[in-house]
């Protein structure tokens with residue numbers, strides 16, 4: 347059996363009639379940008395997250411970059427973030443002219459370790475930018491209480507956590523806001539790129555709306571700010587609206603897949619994902635396990651046609667783009683160790699139970715054979 351990492355074609359086929367009608371409807375309408383689909387999607391997604399405002403943009407990365415700009419983050423500022431994530435988490439800080447400062451991760455959840463934040467705060471620190479990795483919200487209450495104590499803002503990278511909850515709340519509930527990504531393979535994926543800022547702060551929302559279209563305010567071609575071209579197209583919004591109605595069911599399927607893996611890995615040397623007791627809904631963007639002989643495990647899975655992946659093999663500070671920040675190997679030991687031990691098993695909603703059971707069997711065989719040697 348072949349188990350791909352994701353099956354986007356089956357996802358499309360499940361909703362083919364509705365998606366086709368939505369796409370043709372946009373084509374026939376003559377309105378291709380900033381129309382009713384974008385506005386409605388913004389309302390639907392913000393409401394589902396309990397947020398006041400949703401501002402759709404062209405990607406999750408743009409959502410982060412534009413939101414930090416709207417919060418006034420710029421040259422001379424330091425923003426505390428995680429060294430273990432997808433590149434966008436740190437790019438958005440540097441691209442606003444600010445300096446990222448890394449805090450090591452909690453080795454169980456791979457999210458920022460809130461207990462290490464205070465020692466990274468300097469007089470230049472303005473904000474904390476945590477990520478909710480793999481579909482599990484980070485210790486946002488812990489982070490917010492430190493931020494409040496030191497007068498810092500918090501903006502969350504929720505690209506992998508649409509629909510996730512902690513103590514009953516979604517991302518953006520306690521902070522300046524959060525970014526979402528609709529990249530094709532995310533839990534809610536467009537037919538290409540897309541993203542959104544969620545916020546309860548009216549000023550931030552207003553500025554994000556202005557910044558996504560070149561920073562113009564008032565009269566046409568009057569630029570108050572240096573902005574961006576970051577519109578979500580009506581086509582993408584129309585498709586996302588169709589898929590969004592299914593997101594709850596699709597996330598439930600991911601949870602069912604996770605249970606199959608949890609059972610298969612029980613009592614083996616491969617550690618299943620740790621679910622924080624305060625996590626009330628895990629959306630399993632990834633099902634990430636860890637083991638010491640990770641590379642061997644990866645090769646074994648590939649040999650058996652299981653589409654596993656490594657998210658992420660390197661902490662940011664070990665890669666050339668971020669060498670200038672001045673960190674060295676050993677500075678962020680948990681992030682570095684995770685990079686050499688993590689592996690994600692296929693868990694997307696549209697894989698079949700048979701495919702996941704097969705992948706789980708292969709994983710268990712590897713673990714049991716190794717133990718027997």
Ligand SMILES: *Cc1c(COP(=O)(O)O)cnc(C)c1O
Pocket residue numbers: 405406407408431432434435477503505506526527528529539540541
């Ligand atoms: C996907 C992702 C992003 C960026 O989203 P894009 O839509 O691809 O720009 C940011 N952060 C994390 C953690 C992601 O997984």
